[in-house]
Amino acid sequence: MSGEFLSGIEKSGVWIKHLIFNSKVHNFQAHSLINGVRMLAIPAAPREKLMKEMLLRVVVLGMLLALQTSPVLAEKHPPRPYKIGLTTVFLDDQTSFLEAWSGYLEKRLGRRVEFVQRKSYREINKLIINQELDAAWICGLPYTRLQANKQNNLLAVALYQGQPLYQSYLIVPATDKTSTNIIDLKNRVFAYSDPDSNSGFLVPQVLMLKQGIDPRHFFAKTFFTWSHRDVIVAVAKGLAQGGAVDGYVWETLAKIRPDITSKTRVIQRSPKFGFPPFVVRTQLPAAEVQRLRAVLLGMNRNQAGKKLLQRLNLDGFVAGNDHLFDGIRSADRYYDRSQQ
Amino acid sequence: MILKDLSYRYKVPMLLSATILITGIVISAVLVWRTAGDLKADLYRNAIEVGSVLSRTLPAAIKHDDLWSAYQIVNAARVDDPENPRLLIVLDKNHQVYVSGEPGRFPVLSYLRNYGVELAGIEKTIVTKPSLQPYPIDRPENTSIYAVLPMVDDGIAVGTLIIGYPRAMLLPRYLDMGWRIAYSALLVLAILLPIGWYIGKLSVQPLTHLAHCLGEVGRVAPRDVQCDLIESKDEFGQLGVSFRQMLLELQEKQRLEQKVFTSERLVAVGRLAAGVAHEINNPLGGMLNAINTLRRHGHADALTEQTLQLQERGLHQIKDTVSALLVEARSDTHELTPGDISDVHTLLQSQVQKKAIQLGWSSSLTRSVHLPSTPVRQVLLNLSLNAVVAARQRCEVNCLLDREHRQFSIIVSNDGQEIKQDQLAHLFEPFVHFSESGNGLGLWVTYQLVQQLKGEIEVSSGAGQTSFIVRLPLRAVA
Structure with a gap:
């Protein structure tokens, strides 16, 4: 009994870690989860004592946090670090890689680099709009939408297979041997990645609309996994019978976790679109924009950078061109029109 | 039935062992039953705990229709044990599968009734x-055992x-638990069984010993x-006492039987001897008279005279023998x-001195008693002379004469050679020789005299001591 119980606890630990790292739950949720699991491990009698203890800890922690973020102390750590937002347009769950990458960037920028991850694209968009982030690696769709309101600027675009382009994949579980088209997925459960994703939402929506299908009533059920990787997992596990995913993410995952991707089958590949770009906030000084761009563009010119790019399954970064995203722009307009 | 014939030496230890064994089995069975119940209760408690953890997050995910979050929550609560998968299914308000730990097996929006009778039954219970x-x-x-957690x-x-x-x-847990209990039970039995066996054997020992004695x-x-029975106040002790009592009574009975048998035989022999003696005495007297007459009146030549003398000696010898047989008090x-x-005491002196014997003489007689003197004197003389003859050199002979109430007793004892058991049976028969000297009629005569005086004579011989006890009833005063 206790064996299973403990393994349950252990598992819960892994699960909570997973949730926290992916920022898929709010702080409050994570906290209550941890508490819940801790409660399980402790007999009823000491629980009350523990509750008091924890309450005390939370208060002390809060005070410490307040001290840390106070302007008086912040002055001790000039200059302000670069805050770079990351979204799930790449495999953002590799913490060791992010560590190495931030180290690389810090070394070349001469300033601390802080990666910021959020559950949804929308939250990162908001931080860019509010000038809270200096830069962010976002999807082409939010870029065009923000660009339309002059709320972000293009910094660089990644080169994937030698081109700053990528595709959206329509995937089904490998057990589904018959489906070849999105039409075959009628009345199935379908997984999108993020409502602000081009490849993980807009592309299949437009694909359906162009075939005269109303996406709102076509599937039996749809849901968002808030990450391309999780769309692949959801389809692989059979939770969804179809999903739209960033082709670059799928191919990259196929290299490091073929056991997951092999449980899925790509049935449709979309036309190519501009690769998810790095953007900067509008008020970031031009000199810093240049500096950031130079560091990114220079990554494929040194060994350390190349190594990081290899892990990203990318060839490098280019300055890019706004016209790369015209395809997304027109698809978005089409989608907008159909919504009205 | 074999058990009926089996010795208690084995039966009691076996029964004790069987009792221990049955107790062990019953306790083990109860323990297994109880623990099995606990195991199920634990399982249910575990389910409740898992449910309570999930109930912090899952309802929100369902309410917001966040299928992916719900899946992650449920998936995390799964136990990755391929042999014992814990089934986790979440049903929505319409009792359709909202999400499950195994979406491949239980797809989203499907109904449990599609997956066999068992799950259909679960769905029905939840609906109703x-x-x-x-x-x-x-x-x-x-x-499976299910826990339903709203x-x-x-x-x-x-x-x-x-x-x-x-x-x-x-099952493996039941088995594991069963084994543990079995091991403990075996350990306890391994300790208790030999003890039980030993105690059983010990408690039956007096019984088997008694049985052995009874068999003897x-x-x-x-x-x-030979039987050394334990002295105690319990049933075995009582049995021992009864047994000893029975042995004593048996001995007494046997002794009496022997006595009756011996005296009957001696009476028969006496009757026969007396009859024969009477029959011989009559012609014997005639024959001696005839020889006398022939001597007195006849003129026998030397050869005839010699013959007559020979015949006369022979006939006198016969007469002596016959009159010795024909004891008459x-x-x-x-x-x-x-x-x-004291006459008898005096008569003994020469023999006593010859053998340097220490003669103890004690008589409580102070005046005459109603007993004929001649036979009593002869009895006393016969016995005391026999004792002196049988005593070793410089040994002890005791004569005790006592008159008490209506009985006169003579006890003559010496510490000479013992009389053997087989000799004792024929001691008072005529012509029984136990010594080189004597004609073998001394004790016969003694016995006959005692019989005729309506008394009794007893011999005991053992431990280097031989005693003759004579008890003579006193005659009522005329």
Whole structure:
């Protein structure tokens, strides 16, 4: 009994870690989860004592946090670090890689680099709009939408297979041997990645609309996994019978976790679109924009950078061109029109 | 039945062992039963705990229709044990599968009724029994034990979590537990059984010993039965006492029988001897008269005279022998006086001095008693002379004469050679020789005299001491 119980606890630990790292739950949720699991491990009698203890800890922690973020102390750590937002347009769950990458960037920028991850694209968009982030690696769709309101600027675009382009994949579980088209997925459960994703939402929506299908009533059920990787997992596990995913993410995952991707089958590949770009906030000084761009563009010119790019399954970064995203722009307009 | 014939030496230890064994088995069975119950209760408690953790997050995910979050929550609560998968299914308000730990097996939006009778039954229970409290479903026909945990949000069940534990998962635990209990029971039995066996054997020992002793009775003479029985006040002790009592009575009975047998034989022999003696005495007297007459009136030549003398000697010898056999206690003699006793003492002196024997002589007789003096004197003389003859050089001979109430007793004892058991049986028969000297009629005569005086004579010989006891009843005063 206790064996299973403990393994349950252990598992819960892994699960909570997973949730926290992916920022898929709010702080409050994570906290209550941890508490819940801790409660399980402790007999009823000491629980009350523990509750008091924890309450005390939370208060002390809060005070410490307040001290840390106070302007008086912040002055001790000039200059302000670069805050770079990351979204799930790449495999953002590799913490060791992010560590190495931030180290690389810090070394070349001469300033601390802080990666910021959020559950949804929308939250990162908001931080860019509010000038809270200096830069962010976002999807082409939010870029065009923000660009339309002059709320972000293009910094660089990644080169994937030698081109700053990528595709959206329509995937089904490998057990589904018959489906070849999105039409075959009628009345199935379908997984999108993020409502602000081009490849993980807009592309299949437009694909359906162009075939005269109303996406709102076509599937039996749809849901968002808030990450391309999780769309692949959801389809692989059979939770969804179809999903739209960033082709670059799928191919990259196929290299490091073929056991997951092999449980899925790509049935449709979309036309190519501009690769998810790095953007900067509008008020970031031009000199810093240049500096950031130079560091990114220079990554494929040194060994350390190349190594990081290899892990990203990318060839490098280019300055890019706004016209790369015209395809997304027109698809978005089409989608907008159909919504009205 | 074999058990009936088995010795208690084995039966009692076996019964004791069997009792211990049965007790062990019963206790083990109760323990297994109880622990099995606990195991199920634990399982259900575990389900409740898992449910309570999930109920913190799952209702919100269901309410917001966040299928992916719900899946992650449920998936995290799964146990990755391929042999014992814990089934986790969340049903929505319409009792359709909202999400499950195994979406490949239980796809989203499907109904449990599509997955066999067992899950159809679970669905039916959930549909017909809406509850806000968790409850178990443990039906013997099901392969799993289920816990139904309503996912409650603000007092409304937004969904239902079903946790299923395969019964097969419990089996190895039952076995493991069974083994543990069996091992402990065996250990206890290994300690208790030898103790039980030993105690059983110990408690039966007096019984088997008594049985052995009883077996001896009949095979050997009661006096030879050797039996050391434990002295106690319990049943065995009582049995021992009764047994000893029985042995004593048996001995007494045997002794009496022997006595009766001996005296009857001696009476018969005496009657025969007396009859023969009478028959011989008559012609004998005639023959001696005839020889006398021939001597007195005839003129026998030398050869005839010699023959007559030879015949006369032979006939006298016959007469002596016959008269010795024909013992007759004449009652016409005077009463026994202390002087008669001291006469015998005086008569003994020459023999006593010859053998340097220490003679103990004690008589409580102070005046005459109503007994004929001649036979009593002869009895006393015969016995005391015999004792002196049988005594070793410089040994001890004791004569004790006592008058008490209506009985006169003579006890003559010496510490000479013992009389053997087989000799004792024929001691008072005529012509029985135990010594080189004597004609073998001394004790015969003594016996006959005692008989005629209506007394009794007893011999005991053992431990280097031989005693003759004569008891003579005093005649009533005329």
